[in-house]
Amino acid sequence: MNRRLFAAHSALLLIVASITGKAVLADPVDDSLQIDGTEIITRAPAPEGLPFDQVLSGWLFREAETRATEADSFANPGMLAVERGAEIWNTVEGTMGKSCASCHQDAAKTMKDVGAHYPKWDAASGKPLNVELRINKCRVDNMGAEPYKFDDPNQLALTSYIKHQSLGTPVGIDLSQGQMQSWWDRGKELYYTRTGQLNLACASCHEGATGKYIRADHLSQGQVNGFPTYRFNTAGMVSLHNRFRGCIRDTRAEMPAAFSDELMALEVYVTWRGTGLSVETPSVRQ
Amino acid sequence: MATTPKPRVRVPKSAAAGEVIVLKTLISHEMESGQRKDKDGKTIPRKIINKFTCEFNGQPVFSCDLDPAISANPYFEFSAKVTESGTFKLTWVDDDGSVYTDEQKIEVA
Numbered sequence: 001m002n003r004r005l006f007a008a009h010s011a012l013l014l015i016v017a018s019i020t021g022k023a024v025l026a027d028p029v030d031d032s033l034q035i036d037g038t039e040i041i042t043r044a045p046a047p048e049g050l051p052f053d054q055v056l057s058g059w060l061f062r063e064a065e066t067r068a069t070e071a072d073s074f075a076n077p078g079m080l081a082v083e084r085g086a087e088i089w090n091t092v093e094g095t096m097g098k099s100c101a102s103c104h105q106d107a108a109k110t111m112k113d114v115g116a117h118y119p120k121w122d123a124a125s126g127k128p129l130n131v132e133l134r135i136n137k138c139r140v141d142n143m144g145a146e147p148y149k150f151d152d153p154n155q156l157a158l159t160s161y162i163k164h165q166s167l168g169t170p171v172g173i174d175l176s177q178g179q180m181q182s183w184w185d186r187g188k189e190l191y192y193t194r195t196g197q198l199n200l201a202c203a204s205c206h207e208g209a210t211g212k213y214i215r216a217d218h219l220s221q222g223q224v225n226g227f228p229t230y231r232f233n234t235a236g237m238v239s240l241h242n243r244f245r246g247c248i249r250d251t252r253a254e255m256p257a258a259f260s261d262e263l264m265a266l267e268v269y270v271t272w273r274g275t276g277l278s279v280e281t282p283s284v285r286q
Numbered sequence: 287m288a289t290t291p292k293p294r295v296r297v298p299k300s301a302a303a304g305e306v307i308v309l310k311t312l313i314s315h316e317m318e319s320g321q322r323k324d325k326d327g328k329t330i331p332r333k334i335i336n337k338f339t340c341e342f343n344g345q346p347v348f349s350c351d352l353d354p355a356i357s358a359n360p361y362f363e364f365s366a367k368v369t370e371s372g373t374f375k376l377t378w379v380d381d382d383g384s385v386y387t388d389e390q391k392i393e394v395a
Contacts, residue, residue, distance in 0.1 A: 074294065074296050074310055074312065075310065075312065075361060075363075077312065077314075077358075077359040077361070079294075080292070080294070080312070080314040080359060083292070083294075084314075232357070235317075235357050235358035235359065236358070
């Protein structure tokens with residue numbers, strides 16, 4: 001082989017590597033997650049239509065200490081919210097003198113795997129409902145209680161408790177019900193639409209730059225299988241719509257209200273993007 | 287989480303004599319540092335857990351003072367050598383004088 005040509009080739013490869021940013025990639029780690037003996041799927045084949053082969057849990061992009069905190073359900077501070085949720089589950093509230101348990105009995109049985117399939121189409125309200133809105137509907141219709149305000153600590157705790165009953169179950173939502181498909185379409189449009197003074201779409205970071213640094217942080221695929229999530233930076237539980245709003249705020253755009261049609265459509269679409277990943281609630285992130 | 291602080295403690299139920307066991311503790315607490323201000327610019331008063339102790343059959347095993355820089359929901363993990371059956375008594379002391387306790391029995395064979 002021509003020696004000089006070979007050298008030139010190697011040099012070119014090096015240049016290509018530095019342009020594509022290989023050197024600064026904070027790649028997803030090669031690690032596996034079990035929580036209390038339950039295998040957690042952190043890599044799954046990507047659903048048809050996504051530009052990557054695998055969908056990856058945000059857990060793979062976190063520091064070793066953060067990953068270890070989630071892997072140990074005792075050390076995971078998000079479990080405090082789950083325990084609080086269990087108390088709420090059994091607390092009677094509202095004019096009809098009922099608790100969640102009055103109708104749904106033991107959540108470990110009746111709520112098993114339920115959270116993995118939300119948002120779900122609700123014919124009565126003509127829109128998809130997530131777990132938070134489903135709880136509120138139940139409180140109003142069946143308990144005669146006040147609906148929770150957005151990010152009420154009790155809403156976070158009860159949502160975490162219900163989703164935790166699906167720990168390990170792969171996420172999968174049914175788009176064939178009602179008009180779920182058109183909400184998915186709308187969510188997809190929002191996902192790829194650049195907004196704000198920084199002119200960023202969700203896809204700019206979470207699709208085009210996965211694994212790279214954003215300032216000192218690692219960009220994940222922005223999967224939502226672990227929500228509500230415990231974040232060290234706020235030392236508390238963070239709901240999905242809070243996270244959406246935070247991200248949108250950071251692009252310096254106007255934030256849609258929590259549970260607005262925009263964010264519900266986005267939740268439908270982004271949840272679908274994580275099809276096959278296990279529910280990790282309460283996940284731990286930095 | 288402005289609810290009443292609730293400790294979580296994990297101690298093995300049994301151990302061999304002379305074995306070194308690991309104790310894990312976590313308590314829900316906001317650990318308000320006293321440095322923050324509310325919406326009206328008023329200082330939010332400090333409210334933290336300022337002391338944690340662990341005793342075994344009345345003998346001190348571990349204790350520490352906590353300061354405002356410690357984040358919410360303080361977590362402690364420490365080890366102890368057990369030579370006899372008995373009870374671990376864990377105590378958290380709050381700035382407002384409240385004391386939260388938990389007891390865990392261990393059988394030593």
